[in-house]
Amino acid sequence: MTDDLLARHQAVLPSWVTTYYGDDAIELVSGSGRRVTDANGRSYLDFFGGVLTNMLGYDIAEVREAVERQLATGIVHSSTLYLIRRQVELAEKIARLSGIPDARVFFTNSGTEANEAALLFTTNHRRSNQILAVRNSYHGRSFAAMAITGHRSWSASALSPVSVSWLSSGDRLRGRMKGLSDAEHIDAAVEDLREVLATTTSGDVAALIAEPIQGVGGFVHAPDGLLGALKKELDNHGILLIADEVQTGWGRTGDHFWGYQAHGVQPDLITFAKGIGNGFALAGVVGRAELVNAVPATSFSTFGGNPVSTAAGNAVLDYVLDHDLQANAKRTGTILLDGLRAAVGDAGIVGEIRGRGLMIGIEFVRPGTTEPDPAATLRVFDECRKGGLLVGKGGLYGNVLRMGPPLTLTDDEAREGLAILVDAIRTADAEA
Numbered sequence: 440m441t442d443d444l445l446a447r448h449q450a451v452l453p454s455w456v457t458t459y460y461g462d463d464a465i466e467l468v469s470g471s472g473r474r475v476t477d478a479n480g481r482s483y484l485d486f487f488g489g490v491l492t493n494m495l496g497y498d499i500a501e502v503r504e505a506v507e508r509q510l511a512t513g514i515v516h517s518s519t520l521y522l523i524r525r526q527v528e529l530a531e532k533i534a535r536l537s538g539i540p541d542a543r544v545f546f547t548n549s550g551t552e553a554n555e556a557a558l559l560f561t562t563n564h565r566r567s568n569q570i571l572a573v574r575n576s577y578h579g580r581s582f583a584a585m586a587i588t589g590h591r592s593w594s595a596s597a598l599s600p601v602s603v604s605w606l607s608s609g610d611r612l613r614g615r616m617k618g619l620s621d622a623e624h625i626d627a628a629v630e631d632l633r634e635v636l637a638t639t640t641s642g643d644v645a646a647l648i649a650e651p652i653q654g655v656g657g658f659v660h661a662p663d664g665l666l667g668a669l670k671k672e673l674d675n676h677g678i679l680l681i682a683d684e685v686q687t688g689w690g691r692t693g694d695h696f697w698g699y700q701a702h703g704v705q706p707d708l709i710t711f712a713k714g715i716g717n718g719f720a721l722a723g724v725v726g727r728a729e730l731v732n733a734v735p736a737t738s739f740s741t742f743g744g745n746p747v748s749t750a751a752g753n754a755v756l757d758y759v760l761d762h763d764l765q766a767n768a769k770r771t772g773t774i775l776l777d778g779l780r781a782a783v784g785d786a787g788i789v790g791e792i793r794g795r796g797l798m799i800g801i802e803f804v805r806p807g808t809t810e811p812d813p814a815a816t817l818r819v820f821d822e823c824r825k826g827g828l829l830v831g832k833g834g835l836y837g838n839v840l841r842m843g844p845p846l847t848l849t850d851d852e853a854r855e856g857l858a859i860l861v862d863a864i865r866t867a868d869a870e871a
């Protein structure tokens with residue numbers, strides 16, 4: 440850093456806005472392709488894609504040109520007053536891709552707001568503020584979004600506009616730790632749902648919200664089909680399903696365009712954010728017209744679907760489809776997963792290597808146990824940085840290394856990052 444930006448950061452930003460690297464904070468100043476450069480001129484391969492935000496990578500000509508064309512118009516703008524061509528175009532594409540008949544798209548600026556909107560649509564439709572959520576989930580940081588976030592330190596409880604019941608068995612790890620097969624796990628989850636519904640006292644439940652793969656929770660995926668099995672039970676009660684696809688959408692999981700498609704289910708509402716703007720603030724919810732249209736007309740967002748973000752969004756989505764990035768995510772994700780399993784699958788600190796497409800998590804444990812090891816995780820994380828690779832960390836116990844590289848990752852870059860990861864894990868394993 441050319442000046443002490445960290446000290447300046449700490450002097451004016453809230454104390455809880457910490458950087459990923461603490462005292463070794465990095466200031467990124469530019470990016471190109473899958474690489475970013477810091478203020479000292481050091482280049483890193485970015486396996487976290489921003490925060491899964493730069494789905495195409497950095498400085499992508501198609502996105503830059505679309506945004507520059509829009510900027511050149513002078514930014515005539517207001518979502519709430521005039522027609523916006525780029526917004527209509529993007530909504531048409533997302534509605535078509537959602538699989539929801541007669542779908543409507545409501546644009547917001549963040550995933551949190553998208554989930555707020557989805558909660559509004561479902562609670563309004565069902566005339567109930569009761570929501571089902573999944574333990575270990577993450578849906579954002581507004582009051583309602585925190586209330587449905589399945590971590591004790593987040594759930595906002597009494598002051599929240601929604602009342603929440605928890606489903607514990609959406610957490611695949613619990614099933615695995617109990618030694619359940621996928622089928623047994625699904626049965627247990629349905630049983631859990633039935634029990635929750637039998638004991639819910641605050642009126643009819645409006646909706647279940649779930650991430651097909653838990654992101655912040657540590658890239659934990661439910662067994663295939665679990666959401667579909669739950670939906671059958673929900674349908675008996677008229678309860679709606681919201682799929683939070685903020686991390687899992689647009690082909691990232693390789694096998695499917697949306698994460699929920701691994702579950703043989705069609706959600707009533709899908710929320711999206713992060714990657715679709717490739718760095719620009721763009722998010723929203725797509726859902727059944729009868730749900731979306733029914734809320735009061737005052738429910739709009741000033742900047743939601745603004746011309747610049749939607750110009751970027753159109754370019755991003757066209758790029759994803761034109762270049763079949765879903766297939767690229769599957770192929771490069773397989774290189775990483777297979778490579779990791781072969782090289783460090785039996786390392787003592789590696790509890791589990793899991794993933795789908797380019798959403799890959801490595802869970803670290805104390806050797807010979809299933810006890811989480813956040814210290815080993817941190818060690819690997821730091822070694823990766825030293826080796827020139829940026830990754831994410833997290834999970835309920837802080838013991839998961841998370842990777843969500845841009846979907847444009849090349850095979851060579853996958854192998855380059857893999858080599859750094861393997862070295863980092865071996866180093867940390869030798870010290871454990």
Ligand code: PLP
Binds near residue numbers: 552577655712
């Ligand atoms: N939902 C999921 C699954 C997320 O991972 C996130 C952010 O990490 C959000 C919602 C909140 O999105 P945002 O930070 O854009 O408000």
